[in-house]
Amino acid sequence: MREIIFDFDSDSIVDLDPTRSSGTEGSCYYREGRIYIGAKEESKLLGILAHELTHLAMQVCYDNECNPYKESDEQTKSEFGKIVSQCREKNGMDSIIKRVFTVYGESNWPAELIVRVPHLLAHYVLKKANAYSHNKHQICSVSMSNTHKKI
Numbered sequence: 001m002r003e004i005i006f007d008f009d010s011d012s013i014v015d016l017d018p019t020r021s022s023g024t025e026g027s028c029y030y031r032e033g034r035i036y037i038g039a040k041e042e043s044k045l046l047g048i049l050a051h052e053l054t055h056l057a058m059q060v061c062y063d064n065e066c067n068p069y070k071e072s073d074e075q076t077k078s079e080f081g082k083i084v085s086q087c088r089e090k091n092g093m094d095s096i097i098k099r100v101f102t103v104y105g106e107s108n109w110p111a112e113l114i115v116r117v118p119h120l121l122a123h124y125v126l127k128k129a130n131a132y133s134h135n136k137h138q139i140c141s142v143s144m145s146n147t148h149k150k151i
């Protein structure tokens, strides 16, 4: 990974990457070694960062277009497919999970679903921490200290 580029003034990466839609909050271009993130709110930003870094981790681990299994591993692919189906059929899922099925095509569902776990954890744990803690700026400054900002 060569760089992570943030837009802290927008909830979209469209100003960083005009090829994306205005609803795109993050993107992981693992071939180019670049991640884009657009988020104004702290908890949203960390959720998207966790999301995009997990895409990268899946690619590094499985080398299969960010899917959570090797291309040749049909058994794991099938088992994960069942998990995807169960999530799709459940009612009352969080909007972060719902986006998997409303924004992406079916071939992207496994890669998009696996990254929602760290996305949800980062998003809601920080939201909860902010509600009960006075140290929220300290949490964020540690998390963002090794990145650079580009607007």
Ligand SMILES: [Zn+2]
Binding pocket: 051, 055, 111, 112, 115
């Ligand atoms: Zn994604």
